[in-house]
Amino acid sequence: MNERVAIIGVGVMAARPSSEHLSFKEMMFEAAQKAYADAGIDAHEVESFVTCAEDLTEGISIFDEYTPDQLGAVQKPMHTLTQDGLYGIADAVMQLRSGLVGLVVVEAHSKHSNLENPNSILNYALDPVYNRPLDFNPHVIAGLEMNGFLHATGITQAQCAQVVAKNRTHALKNIAAAYPMNLRAEDVQSSPYLCYPLRDAEMAKSADGCVVVVLAGASRAQPSKSRPVWIRGVGFTNDSPTLESRDWIDAQYIRAAAAMAYGQAGIKDPVAEIDLFEVDDAYAYKELQHLVALGIYPQAVAAGRAVENGESGAAGKMPVNVSGGSLGIGHTLEASGLYRLAEIVCQLRGEAGPRQLPRAKVGLAQSWRGVPTTSGAVVILGR
Amino acid sequence: MTHRTIKPAPNIVQGTPLDAKALKRGKIFLNSYAPALRYTWDTGEAMGRYLAELKNGRLIARSCRKCERVMIPPRMFCERCFRPTDDWVYVKATGTVNTFSLCYVSWDVRRLKQPEIPAVIEIDGASPGMGILHLVRKVAPKDVRIGMRVAAVWKPPAQRTGSITDIAYWMPINRRSQRTVSAK
Numbered sequence: 388m389n390e391r392v393a394i395i396g397v398g399v400m401a402a403r404p405s406s407e408h409l410s411f412k413e414m415m416f417e418a419a420q421k422a423y424a425d426a427g428i429d430a431h432e433v434e435s436f437v438t439c440a441e442d443l444t445e446g447i448s449i450f451d452e453y454t455p456d457q458l459g460a461v462q463k464p465m466h467t468l469t470q471d472g473l474y475g476i477a478d479a480v481m482q483l484r485s486g487l488v489g490l491v492v493v494e495a496h497s498k499h500s501n502l503e504n505p506n507s508i509l510n511y512a513l514d515p516v517y518n519r520p521l522d523f524n525p526h527v528i529a530g531l532e533m534n535g536f537l538h539a540t541g542i543t544q545a546q547c548a549q550v551v552a553k554n555r556t557h558a559l560k561n562i563a564a565a566y567p568m569n570l571r572a573e574d575v576q577s578s579p580y581l582c583y584p585l586r587d588a589e590m591a592k593s594a595d596g597c598v599v600v601v602l603a604g605a606s607r608a609q610p611s612k613s614r615p616v617w618i619r620g621v622g623f624t625n626d627s628p629t630l631e632s633r634d635w636i637d638a639q640y641i642r643a644a645a646a647m648a649y650g651q652a653g654i655k656d657p658v659a660e661i662d663l664f665e666v667d668d669a670y671a672y673k674e675l676q677h678l679v680a681l682g683i684y685p686q687a688v689a690a691g692r693a694v695e696n697g698e699s700g701a702a703g704k705m706p707v708n709v710s711g712g713s714l715g716i717g718h719t720l721e722a723s724g725l726y727r728l729a730e731i732v733c734q735l736r737g738e739a740g741p742r743q744l745p746r747a748k749v750g751l752a753q754s755w756r757g758v759p760t761t762s763g764a765v766v767i768l769g770r
Numbered sequence: 771m772t773h774r775t776i777k778p779a780p781n782i783v784q785g786t787p788l789d790a791k792a793l794k795r796g797k798i799f800l801n802s803y804a805p806a807l808r809y810t811w812d813t814g815e816a817m818g819r820y821l822a823e824l825k826n827g828r829l830i831a832r833s834c835r836k837c838e839r840v841m842i843p844p845r846m847f848c849e850r851c852f853r854p855t856d857d858w859v860y861v862k863a864t865g866t867v868n869t870f871s872l873c874y875v876s877w878d879v880r881r882l883k884q885p886e887i888p889a890v891i892e893i894d895g896a897s898p899g900m901g902i903l904h905l906v907r908k909v910a911p912k913d914v915r916i917g918m919r920v921a922a923v924w925k926p927p928a929q930r931t932g933s934i935t936d937i938a939y940w941m942p943i944n945r946r947s948q949r950t951v952s953a954k
């Protein structure tokens with residue numbers, strides 16, 4: 388049985404608003420080639436493959452049938468999770484710890500630009516009897532939650548706008564980001580409401596992209612060959628999804644997932660022991676809500692103050708989303724979590740170029756599957 | 771040996787028979803929903819070229835120099851070698867039936883008197899086992915055979931859209947002249 392699991396290769400395609408020059412298969416092939424070259428492996432050595440995709444966003448039923456060729460997975464164990472990419476990482480960790488396999492690949496991508504009416508797909512995720520007949524824009528769930536969250540915590544709309552300004556400005560230094568912009572909080576606050584108190588500019592725009600990650604058991608992950616970044620903890624949970632009775636203030640699913648991951652990593656004090664955070668910011672307030680659930684701030688209101696005074700900026704004492712986050716990179720469907728994971732790997736290896744943080748020994752990546760879900764994952768990585 | 775019959779348990783829960791009238795009169799709560807799902811798919815390099823060539827009335831494949839296969843439909847990567855494919859290769863619009871079926875029920879479950887004949891056709895010039903899935907017509911169902919030689923029947927150029935249906939169907943090749951034929 389392998390005690391430890393490492394990430395030994397990452398292949399990231401730059402996220403872009405559209406990607407008509409490549410089919411989804413060609414996109415996966417490109418990211419896979421990058422990842423295998425990064426890991427210094429041959430595709431034939433990989434023993435098991437996990438892809439993360441949702442049939443309804445692919446427009447193809449039983450989507451896992453369409454994935455082996457372009458990953459080098461023909462006649463190999465392969466399955467698809469209908470979940471964010473960080474769940475794929477958890478899956479790979481379990482396979483590797485079981486000792487059955489020594490080398491696993493995880494893939495996730497987005498061809499969001501191919502969806503002609505994404506809101507209909509989102510609407511399709513609502514309860515068909517209780518919620519769908521009301522015929523509201525499904526993003527209103529974020530408006531409802533943001534309102535409850537701000538009301539209960541004292542975090543302000545201006546502080547949420549600050550999150551957008553911070554992340555899109557961070558993205559200026561990330562060549563893989565689709566939406567870099569030198570933005571000020573005032574600019575965000577002059578954007579129209581999508582669903583009060585949530586403004587248009589506070590929702591991450593969608594992007595196309597693909598990430599492939601190579602994971603290995605300790606015996607395969609020799610530091611001399613592969614610059615391993617170790618997985619120290621993985622957690623994933625769901626809260627109750629019921630809109631009528633869910634927790635509208637606290638992201639309980641992340642609180643529980645973080646407890647799992649912290650327990651495995653032996654982390655008692657995340658603020659002191661973790662150097663950088665890449666957390667879900669599909670809507671600006673979500674970054675603050677997720678940081679609160681990760682136990683970073685004893686008082687939730689401090690999460691708002693931290694973004695206001697620059698503490699969570701790239702130059703701050705606890706940098707959050709130096710990659711640009713989903714607000715800056717673009718939201719890439721199930722690949723979103725893997726873009727965050729790739730940033731942590733890059734930072735921990737010291738390969739982040741203009742974004743490189745001076746201290747990056749332990750990092751945390753977190754994902755949420757978007758409205759209407761209460762499904763989230765946490766992965767802690769260390770050098 | 772005795773043979774015992776097991777007596778079924780008495781049916782305690784009585785079912786409620788439903789008929790169309792009950793539905794029409796609103797005696798049953800119904801909730802229906804028609805999802806508005808609409809998709810496009812980026813064709814990218816391989817599929818894009820393949821479809822463009824179909825519009826031109828030609829079949830194109832990609833070859834892998836390592837395993838020396840000529841692949842149709844073309845792809846930019848070789849799934850066996852896991853490497854990029856190398857060259858574009860035009861192949862013939864003729865081939866051999868690898869397998870076929872006679873389908874007596876349409877996709878929307880109507881019974882058909884004359885069956886549809888879907889077939890996998892190995893393309894001349896592509897590697898053995900490389901075929902495209904299409905329809906064979908102009909042959910009596912009893913006469914279709916695995917190994918039968920067929921040729922593409924193209925739609926007239928003005929009707930082609932860059933789609934697999936730019937080939938109207940495939941028909942048996944006249945043994946004397948193995949030429950590609952055009953639909954009227």
Ligand SMILES: [Zn+2]
Binds near residue numbers: 834839
């Ligand atoms: Zn080959």
